[in-house]
Amino acid sequence: MNRKALWIVLLALGVTYVAGCGSSSNSNNIQVSLIQPPPPGFLAPNAAPVSVTATVTGDSHNAGVTWSCTSTIPANPCGSFNPSATPSGTATMYSAPGVVGGVTITATSVTNTAAFATANVQISTSGGVAGNYSFYVTGLDANNVYSLAGAVTIASDGTLTGEQDYNDAAGITVVGDTITSGILTFDPNAGLGILKLNSTSLGEEVFALNFVNNDHALIVEADGFATSSGSMDLQTLPSTLSGGYSFTLSGTHGGSDEMFVYGGVFSLSGTSLSAGTMDANDGRGGITTGQSFTGTLMAADASGRGTGTLSNTIGGLSNSIVYYIVGPEVIRIIDMDKSDTAIGSAFGQGAGNFTNASIGNSVFSMQSNFAGNLYASVGQVFPSGAIADRANAVQPEGTTGVTNNFNGVADVNEEEVGFLDAQIISGTYSVASNGYGNLMILPAGNFGDVSQLGIYATDPNLNLSDPNNPPSPGGNASALVADLDVNLAGTGVLVPQTDNSTASFAGNYALGFQDFINTGTESGELDFVGNATATATSPTLLTGNGTVSDPFDLLGGASFSLSGSFTSPIVPDGVNLGRYEISPFSVTVDSVTTPIPYLAVAYQASGGQLFWLEDGADDQGSVFNGQIQQQVLPLGGDARKTAAKTTQK
């Protein structure tokens, strides 16, 4: 369902609500009215009781009303009233049933049962959030690194169906797995919730999630079988895909599990993929840049899922891929070869015709996957040179343009060989008209093992993290990033930095991170998704809670899915505006005796979006990287507003 269709459904629900809020009179002129109907919108199953009130006029006996209800689903419970009869104008408390569905509440005159009033209420677990959503995650299960992508159609009561594709490096590939049922439940006032999927081949999967807004959620698989991080986004299905795209993929080879990353650009027209140029950093095969490739993408099905094949690519990306459309300019891609696994995204380039001037002040963030040399890096860069090029000077056809300079500051955490905090960096970058480019941090070795990055420019109007919503105004193009260094491989993003003021880092945020751990004795992955409140006035604090997925029992907790909470100081970097130390970022986890003594650093692209990483100074043998995204609360607000507005008429 696209966004327009979603509005139509929500509007219809509002109209249904009003139509159902009826009354009846009789020859004795007794009239019953619901002067306090149930709250507009949706009630969660077993929600806290709500008060409803009816008045009776024309009743000489003044006998009041009796309360009753029926479910729209035969044999389903509809809830209860306490008390079940009230005098006119006196409230009763309605308790919602434990199951989803529609309920009709009726107040009936005791004196004359022909006089009654009704109201409809929807029992929903998803706050009214509904539509087609695409999701993708990558992380770790018993078979090592895995990739999972899919799409679900979520009804307004939270129930869902869909399909998904799974691939790991151990040769297990599940193609077109039907999601036969499932349910989305979450707290509209916080965004925190659970997505459960039941599918034909993979069985039950459980994801913890936090909605950033109605269109986008951060998700973490948290079912004890696997842990991973990713995104779930509302789909808008185009009739066809076309134009220029940039992409990155991160994966591992089967057998020996060497990590690899790919990045590049291509053009789509119908089913034809052409003008592909890709880079690879392959732990098995080495570093390759500028490889031309082509391919074919078959048309997507009703879920936005399609298949494709690529030709003349590098490494394992040569046989079959599956893609899921998020929107006309956003595609999730999963490599379905049995000999390896990889997953990533392709983003549209809009009008294209990039130059070095397309990249402005930016924040970058990147990370390995679990199979690589574990690291994460986050920083900010400021273009500083080649004035003529920045003024959009015409470049000779077929050239990549002149090289720009930049300076900046960044942090890197390499699990095996240490960390650098607030390292001053500089270097050069270049972007060709097709978006293909590179960024070099120089001199090589000045910023740990991070130096040579492939960058692939995307549409300046795209928000890479939340593609259904626009980026912060005033920014240049974003780019996908592939780390092409000899000692490290990783993928990430480079997004415009439009607001680095400390006052803007305030409010409600959804946040998550993917934590790779290697203590020497044990290793594995933790994933966290939650929410937090950032206060901009002293004391500046980041206070929140969420779900820790720990199927490898790295924390020694009582379960694979744990509750974590934190209250951490936010310390703005007095020298580097936009950089914050969130230290100590001490996470208290239920049933775990000792809080995890993280230190963390965040870089601010805008008040709505920050990227953070674990500061290696905490010496925990772990590396995390993630996002902090400002929330729009309450969730499901569109439905609530529609219903409330209509009711007031």
Added chain:
Amino acid sequence: MKRILQGLGFTTLLALALNAAPAYAQTTVATTTSAIPLRYDVSKEVTFSATVQSIPAKSSHGLVATPGLMLQTGSGTVQGRLTQFTLSGKDSLTITAGEHLQVTGVMTTTLQNKQVFLIRTIQMNGRTYAIRNERGFPLGHPARNIVTATESKGGQL
């Protein structure tokens, strides 16, 4: 989730592993070199014998400071670095304190100016296991990565 239950038999896994290399080798690649110094330079490998002095202990929250394998050699103590697959996960190795090993790897200086030894192969109980490839990237399933004698490289510490 049924994915674990779908685990393949060893024979199938072996076949997949054997098939992976030829599939990859079909590609034609134009490799480039990075200006950044090699963290793992195979030409600088050394091999030495050591006794495992200690392995990191698991703390109450699972994360520990100073990860690494402390190795006692004839000339002192060396902090050896294992990959994330070496002691955890499928086909991992078991190493205990007091065990005698022969390790091949490269000494490197961390960003905090500490010396650590990046271990690529471990010889114990008559077998040599590879835990990294020659570029220094971690290798999964080390217990299956048995190195033949002719692949051993490097001088002596």
